[in-house]
Amino acid sequence: MIVGLPTSEGFDAIFTVIDRFSKMVHFIPTHSTASAIDIANLFMLYIWKLHGLPRSTVSHRGPNFNAKFIRHLYKRLDIKPTFSTAYHPQTDGQTERIQREVEVFIRMFGNHRQSNWVSLLPIAEFALNNLKQTSTGKSPFQICYGMNPQFTIGQKLDETVPNADKHAEFLEKGYDKVKAALSLAQEK
Numbered sequence: 001m002i003v004g005l006p007t008s009e010g011f012d013a014i015f016t017v018i019d020r021f022s023k024m025v026h027f028i029p030t031h032s033t034a035s036a037i038d039i040a041n042l043f044m045l046y047i048w049k050l051h052g053l054p055r056s057t058v059s060h061r062g063p064n065f066n067a068k069f070i071r072h073l074y075k076r077l078d079i080k081p082t083f084s085t086a087y088h089p090q091t092d093g094q095t096e097r098i099q100r101e102v103e104v105f106i107r108m109f110g111n112h113r114q115s116n117w118v119s120l121l122p123i124a125e126f127a128l129n130n131l132k133q134t135s136t137g138k139s140p141f142q143i144c145y146g147m148n149p150q151f152t153i154g155q156k157l158d159e160t161v162p163n164a165d166k167h168a169e170f171l172e173k174g175y176d177k178v179k180a181a182l183s184l185a186q187e188k
Helices: 036-051 068-077 089-109 117-129 140-145 162-187
Strands: 013-018 025-030 056-059 080-083
Touching (some): 013 036, 025 117, 117 140
């Protein structure tokens, strides 16, 4: 979980979930005070419907992941929890790397107060899931859906709607910048 963020749309943390098979990432805005029950509910609302229940998880030893509630729930659902070693978060290096990339993304593309990061999460998630992974040779979208989603502006129309055209161009330029920045970060 990424904590210590400036408040954006009432949230101050990001619950990060990565599917270890496909490398698909999910960024869910939440609160740094989220309880174990809150985290379990976020998982059910945003992750379970897409990936089902995991066989195992890797997480840090924070109170919301190591609480009696989560331990009991995992036992009931036959999920094997693995926790990163205290002061050695590299146990979950994949998540640590992705979280660093998202923090850089927020700093690069957020407003001067970094208070609009919630609205940037879908773009970051889309870009990362559309990026070819070195470990698999495919993007998470390709692994999960057999293809990368299209993200290009279509043909120019005879009729113009300036706000719609402006918004489409903003999305495409933003996506191109994000993809370039993430590719560069991945090479390092």
